[in-house]
Amino acid sequence: MLCVLRCFMEKIMAVEIKKVKYLPELRKVAELADEIWHEYFPCIITEAQIDYMVEKFQSLDAMCRQVEEQGYEYLAVYDDEDLCGYIGIKPEKDDRLFLSKLYLRSDKRGKGIASLMLDRVAEEAEALGKNSVYLTVNKHNDQAIAVYEKRGFEVSELVVTDIGSGFVMDDFVMTLKLE
Numbered sequence: 001m002l003c004v005l006r007c008f009m010e011k012i013m014a015v016e017i018k019k020v021k022y023l024p025e026l027r028k029v030a031e032l033a034d035e036i037w038h039e040y041f042p043c044i045i046t047e048a049q050i051d052y053m054v055e056k057f058q059s060l061d062a063m064c065r066q067v068e069e070q071g072y073e074y075l076a077v078y079d080d081e082d083l084c085g086y087i088g089i090k091p092e093k094d095d096r097l098f099l100s101k102l103y104l105r106s107d108k109r110g111k112g113i114a115s116l117m118l119d120r121v122a123e124e125a126e127a128l129g130k131n132s133v134y135l136t137v138n139k140h141n142d143q144a145i146a147v148y149e150k151r152g153f154e155v156s157e158l159v160v161t162d163i164g165s166g167f168v169m170d171d172f173v174m175t176l177k178l179e
């Protein structure tokens, strides 16, 4: 039992979550986004919609615009110095933090790393004086919804958003109230 716990802690200790400050690192995050989206989402949306959404929301150009013009911040997740995930956040003008992106490469899932990522999101929100975190998640993305529910998020709304070119996002809004 102790050995299992130690192995788990060693695994977790190797995880580092760092704010992305420079373009070359953001470029690597964009490459990872492309990989994760094409691996994960074919069971939920079409390849055409994946291509469209990656270009519109997760390409290097799109992420640069979000950072420079819309107040987004990206955090890169490293496990043993291997870039394997990323977080995108945006403080709203009110008392909420928008968790725009939370993604992990497939070989790193199911190990508790997302819990560390969500802890970090809550820390960022608290440091900004926010009292809740909200996100949108495709209503068929059962695994992500289960993770968010386990971590205390609750569905607060159902939204269908027209994102152009004949595509829509069919999402739940989920909210976590911070103490």
Ligand SMILES: CC(C)(COP(=O)(O)OP(=O)(O)OC[C@H]1O[C@@H](n2cnc3c(N)ncnc32)[C@H](O)[C@@H]1OP(=O)(O)O)[C@@H](O)C(=O)NCCC(=O)NCCS
Pocket (backbone or CB within 6 Å): 036, 040, 102, 103, 104, 105, 108, 109, 110, 111, 112, 113, 114, 115, 116, 136, 137, 138, 141, 143, 144, 146, 147, 148, 150, 151
């Ligand atoms: C969403 C994502 C980041 C979650 O990462 P993960 O590695 O699967 O999550 P973790 O293993 O860290 O689990 C996080 C918590 O949820 C729990 N959990 C995981 N799967 C669960 C399930 N099916 N049911 C209930 N709880 C679950 C874990 O036990 C853990 O809770 P704990 O820390 O209190 O023990 C990852 O699955 C992913 O990148 N998916 C593809 C992209 C995506 O859908 N992103 C979200 C877009 S909105």
